[in-house]
Amino acid sequence: MRTGPRTASDIAQGGRRRWEALGVCLVAAFMSLLDVSIVNVALPSIQQGLHASEADLQWIVSGYALTFGLALVPAGRIGDARSRRAVFMAGLALFTASSAAAGMAPTVLWLIVARLVQGAAGGVLNPQVAGLIQQLFRGAERGRAFGALGAVIGIATAVGPLLGGVLIAMAGPAEGWRWVFYVNVPVGLVALALAWWLLPAPIYGEQRSLDPVGVALLGAGVVAFMLPFLQERQWPGAAKWLLVPAGVVVLLLFLAWERRHPAPLVDLRLFKRRSYGLGAAIALLYFAGFTAIFFIFTVFLQNGRGYNALEAGLAITPFALGSGTAAFVGGRVVSRFGRPLVVLGLALVAFGLGTAWLAVELWPGRGVAWATALPLLAGGLGSGLVISPNQTLTLAEVPHTQGGTAAGVLQTGQRMGSAVGIAAAGAVFFATLAGTKGDWAAAFRHGLVVILVFVLAALAVACYDMISGRRAAGRGG
Template sequence: MTSTETLTDRAPAAPAPTADRRRWFALAIVMTAAFMDLVDVTIVNIAIPSIQQNAGASFSQIQWITAGYALAFAAGLITGGRLGDIHGRKRLFLLGIGGFTLASALCGFAANPEMLVASRILQGAMASLMVPQVLSIVHATFPAHERGKVFGLFGAVVGLGAVTGPLLGALLTEWNLFGLEWRPIFLINLPVGIAGLILGSRFITESKAPRALKLDLVGVVLVTLGLLMLLYPLTRGRELGWPLWGYVSMAGALVVFAALVAYERHKTARDGSPLVELSLFKVKSFAAGIAVQTVFGIALGIFFLVWTLYMQIGLGWSPLKAGLTGIPFSIAVSTAAGMSVQKLVPRFGRKVLQAGALVLAAGVVLYMWESEHFGLTIAPWQMALPLVVMGVGMGLIVAPLTDAILSEVPREHAGSASGLINTVQQMGNALGLGLVSVVFFGTMGDRLAPAQVGPAFADAFQNALGWVAAVMAAIFLLMFALPKRPAQHVEGAAEEPSPAPEKEPALVS
């Protein structure tokens, strides 16, 4: 494989990663951090109606509590990944988890909705330093033949986070611990973050890019500006009546991204230290996977927000009832994610991901039918079947997709690549949150009588699900551009009967 051979040529000799027993402790620590980030997002979703009521937040502020995090996260991820390559992934991980913990405390003690929005933006910025290092540390610590197992575990963690977040958020909101109402959903991060900081400093092995890199400040500015020009008008467009400047800003974002590409080419030719490693897009598996990840993020951004609003405001369910309803979905995601990488992808390759897209779309269509058929009398057990089908579909995508995208990425660009993966997912997520104004709130009136709220939210939910199904159909088609079998699994299969260490890239530690 070309990329692997290139790694062997460039990377200095280092001890074999299998000799470092601490790698499994390091894996547990970084996955705990990833779990904390995932739980934080889903906890906030389930508590949105409570925050709106108890903190006196407007819908615009509620939207910014979710979208502000996604914006800051997306804007900083590529930079965070590159900073890890330059200054050390362990160092940036510890800085990120420490900052994330502090921001969580600020969210928990926010005196008003404005402070909560600002603290969420800070939390997103800190997550953008922490999260890219997770995949980079895995990529730099584990040899190719072990990464399939690791990404299978990662998929299981994603599913567990999806299970734990809504349920934990619902319980903490319902219990109203110490009269703090919704605040414990953020304060719960403090003991986890402090433990991760202490244990991470002991067990994670430092790794950097094999050659010296410099931070591309112009690239940082262009990436941040382009993302903000695209996502800010989408997020506030409906609230402001879709002003002309919003359309101009979104069109201008395309110009900024074009300027970014031109500058990054110049930067690569000049000193070889671009922020966005454009050569990654010459790797077919990476380029195709990035496109799929972006569109997938849009579907997730739409679904999870409207699902919460539909259950708690449209159907009038309590946070606990809504949280418990999501358990079948989360268990299905976790189970399917673990099986997909370890059992299915090595045998069936790309077809597993495409099957996941079709299964997820089928679950969405079934959910649409049930919502229309049962109306406002629908019960949690009646939602279980479509949620399980959707969860299986999502699980067949999430873990194998990450594996496929990173399988041929040169190690010196691991931070940049993982930053791009997370950036496009969050960018897609923020786009989805912006589109909620169009596909969900855009279908109902601004002023609804109490008797109109339930039917209006149910109709809007069905409309939003139609969009999600259409996005999954697009993802199915995009997946034809993925390689039929990820190269990583081919390597792993070849290595088992006949180890060939000379083909394994040396790892930096």
């Protein structure tokens, strides 16, 4: 009886094995994405337990996002060129170990370093998930697989505050934050064993250069661009914003280098495909709004309305339920409806957020969570019709041998968008709070306006893609 890992052809011959392999990937993706949002509700507990400053707390959150974004493209490239299974397992092992280290942290510096390593590990394993979906699935099945991944993205992002609140409530505010990290350890160990058995062994003989100069330029550009946004409230003064144009210049140098390199880190011809270029723009703009929702809403509820961590998490649950359900459905029907499905989803998100704005205007008091439940459900349903269908359409024309790299670039854009969106919405939120002398409801509504701008910009790009696609099809006919 065979005991080694299965090849891609083995899995392709048995549909069940492909879906089992996908299940392992989704579990790992869920853990890494959950840790983006679950920590937010644990910050007061961490501050109390480790005597952390506001700057320390900011690094616990933003450091994870920074190293996550840095690892995505190089890790995707290594997986494409060598072995997605090996890179996935390395990332998962590192993520599990760093989660244990974070839970055991005796000092805040220890925790920050563990979070930096944890973020990098999440960035290593995530592109392999999209690359493996590209490798193992075709046609409508690929849409369903990306639908499952989209459901995981939506649920992990939205359910993080709820799960964090439950863990803190069960373990107590003094030590509950540690279980936010410890919960990853048993899941990660089981997933590692299953990954060895279920994921396909390498099928590529190609040993491409890994373009170290391109890696360095991309990393420096991403760090310079993201840092001012991630540290917007902790770095006083306007000088920090000089890093943004500096980052843009370095990223332009990266593009120039990639055009001349015989084996570039990123094949820039990807962006000549309308589906990929416009899909990446939609993802960047949408994630700028999508992730900022949870940031300003949890701050509003906990600091402005006296909700505890569990109550704040429960208030976001309608969005998570809507997002998970719609992503699963969207993945199944995206091959039939195409880009109009994403347009519908973005319009529904805009409607849900606009209605939430109105709900907070009319019922700004302690019962605001009930007033925003249906609007958040509508927004979640729309979000589910955006994330997985857009990823399916964006990667549809990408050769599976470049799937990990293409997914890494796409996810890097999402991380950069998230940093910009949270900083922009947060800046307006706190500026309104200061200007109105503590009007939390007004601050939340003004932050929602910023988020709506990003969502409507994504909607405009999606409409352009839909219209230009129809025109191209008409000329072809």
